[in-house]
Amino acid sequence: xxxxxxxxxxxxxxxxxxxxxxxxxxxxxxxxxxxxxxxxxxxxxxxxxxxxxxxxxxxxxxxxxxxxxxxxxxxxxxxxxxxxxxxxxxxxxxxxxxxxxxxxxxxxxxxxxxxxxxxxxxxxxxxxxxxxxxxxxxxxxxxxxxxxxxxxxxxxxxxxxxxxxxxxxxxxxxxxxxxxxxxxxxxxxxxxxxxxxxxxxxxxxxxxxxxxxxxxxxxxxxxxxxxxxxxxxxxxxxxxxxxxxxxxxxxxxxxxxxxxxxxxxxxxxxxxxxxxxxxxxxxxxxxxxxxxxxxxxxxxxxxxxxxxxxxxxxxxxxxxxxxxxxxxxxxxx
Numbered sequence: 001x002x003x004x005x006x007x008x009x010x011x012x013x014x015x016x017x018x019x020x021x022x023x024x025x026x027x028x029x030x031x032x033x034x035x036x037x038x039x040x041x042x043x044x045x046x047x048x049x050x051x052x053x054x055x056x057x058x059x060x061x062x063x064x065x066x067x068x069x070x071x072x073x074x075x076x077x078x079x080x081x082x083x084x085x086x087x088x089x090x091x092x093x094x095x096x097x098x099x100x101x102x103x104x105x106x107x108x109x110x111x112x113x114x115x116x117x118x119x120x121x122x123x124x125x126x127x128x129x130x131x132x133x134x135x136x137x138x139x140x141x142x143x144x145x146x147x148x149x150x151x152x153x154x155x156x157x158x159x160x161x162x163x164x165x166x167x168x169x170x171x172x173x174x175x176x177x178x179x180x181x182x183x184x185x186x187x188x189x190x191x192x193x194x195x196x197x198x199x200x201x202x203x204x205x206x207x208x209x210x211x212x213x214x215x216x217x218x219x220x221x222x223x224x225x226x227x228x229x230x231x232x233x234x235x236x237x238x239x240x241x242x243x244x245x246x247x248x249x250x251x252x253x254x255x256x257x258x259x260x261x262x263x264x265x266x267x268x269x270x271x272x273x274x275x276x277x278x279x280x281x282x283x284x285x286x287x288x289x290x291x292x293x294x295x296x297x298x299x300x301x302x303x304x305x306x307x308x309x310x311x312x313x314x315x316x317x318x319x320x321x322x323x324x325x326x327x328x329x330x331x332x333x
Contacts, residue, residue, distance in 0.1 A: 039310070041317040048090055049083045055108050059161055071142040071150035072157075075115040078133045084251070084318075085110040085222040091314040092226025092240055095305060098170075105165035106179055106225050109158035113183060114218055116154035117192055119147050126196065155187065171229055179225045186221035199276050207276040211249050219248025223315075236305070243301035243315065250294040251322040253278055253287055258325070260284055295323050 056076055062069045086107030093103035122129040122137040123144060130140050139147035159180055166176055185191055195213025198206045223244030227237050256279040278287035298319045305312045 039313045039317060041314070041321065044314060045083075045087055048087050049081075052083050052086045052104070052107055052111065053077065055104055056111060059108050059112075059165075060157070067142075067146060068149055068153055071138060071146045072115075072154055074141060075119050075132070075138050075150065076112055076154065078115075078135065080133050081111075083111060085114050085218055088219065088222040088244065088247075088315075088318060089226040089229075091318070092223045092232075092244075093230045094226075095308055095311045095315060096227060096230035096232045096236070097311075098226070098230025102167055102170035103226055103229050105162050106229060108165075109162045109183065110218075110222050110225065112154045112158040112161070113187055116151040116158075117187065117218075119151040119154075121196065123147060126200070158183065166229075175228055175231070178228050182221055182224055182228065186217040191217045191221075202276065204276065204281045207278060207281045210276045211252060211278065212245060215252040216245035216248040219246075219251070220244035223247075239301045239304050243298050246294045246298035246301070247318055247322050250291055250298065250319070253291045253294065254323055254325070256280070257284060257287055257291065260287075291323060295319055 057073075060069060060073050060076060062073070089107045089110055090100050090103045094100060118132055119138045121127050122132055123139055129137055131137055137147075138150060142150070162176060162180060187193065191213055195210050195215075195217070199210045199214060202210065220241050221244070223240040224237055227240045232240065256277040260279050278290050282290075299316065302312055302315055302319075305315075
């Protein structure tokens with residue numbers, strides 16, 4: 001299998017670090033190393049972001065009425081966005097030999113859907129967050145009414161973009177339908193919407209459901225869509241499903257852990273009242289245990305893709321990035 005080497009930090013300790021290269025090696029069942037390679041996650045991610053940003057800019061041109069398109073572009077094209085959903089989609093597609101040109105329309109759609117969910121999550125009637133990605137939330141700039149409309153418009157635009165831009169010579173129509181159904185399931189009443197509902201209305205015992213639905217669904221959907229576009233087998237799609245869900249929740253748990261390290265007592269009380277996270281409900285120690293379990297689970301799912309060789313390395317590196325935050329996109333170091 002493959003293992004990604006980030007640092008010697010003990011398990012359970014999560015600190016943001018910078019990373020230029022992830023060193024990876026394949027190991028046989030006997031435990032002997034067969035070959036070693038270096039995968040530059042930072043370069044892979046950064047180059048993909050540049051391509052995705054360009055395609056997103058083209059996908060949401062300013063039209064009449066200009067106001068709604070400006071609000072949509074504000075959130076989708078936000079500077080500093082890591083583009084994790086589209087990058088994971090492309091990486092999963094390439095794992096199975098798919099052409100990234102086949103994945104780009106779905107990758108863009110995933111970012112549109114992701115941005116729409118964040119716009120709605122930030123609303124005063126939901127999570128009531130005044131900022132997102134280091135800048136004012138959509139409703140803070142454009143007002144609650146326009147923010148709702150921008151989110152509403154981005155969801156269907158994503159589906160339309162997949163249908164109108166996916167190359168028919170690279171992806172069969174049946175696969176496109178499966179991708180659209182997958183995204184619809186992820187954002188609907190059995191997916192992210194359900195997680196948001198219980199985040200507002202559920203009790204402390206609903207934290208696992210909230211985390212899996214509100215954050216795991218996007219990772220799961222991104223990985224699965226990439227596999228579907230490349231013609232992955234059903235059992236491979238299920239592995240991607242479990243992998244993506246674990247990575248999505250892991251990323252959020254580590255976010256909460258990092259926030260907890262810098263919070264004042266007043267901020268900590270606000271967090272406990274605000275949402276259902278493992279840190280808020282069970283404390284830092286339990287959240288660290290959960291994060292380590294998720295990291296192990298995600299990598300275990302990827303062990304089943306060893307036959308694809310080094311093509312699986314980007315997906316392994318996603319796991320360590322989610323846990324360690326090993327680099328910041330755009331760093332010159």
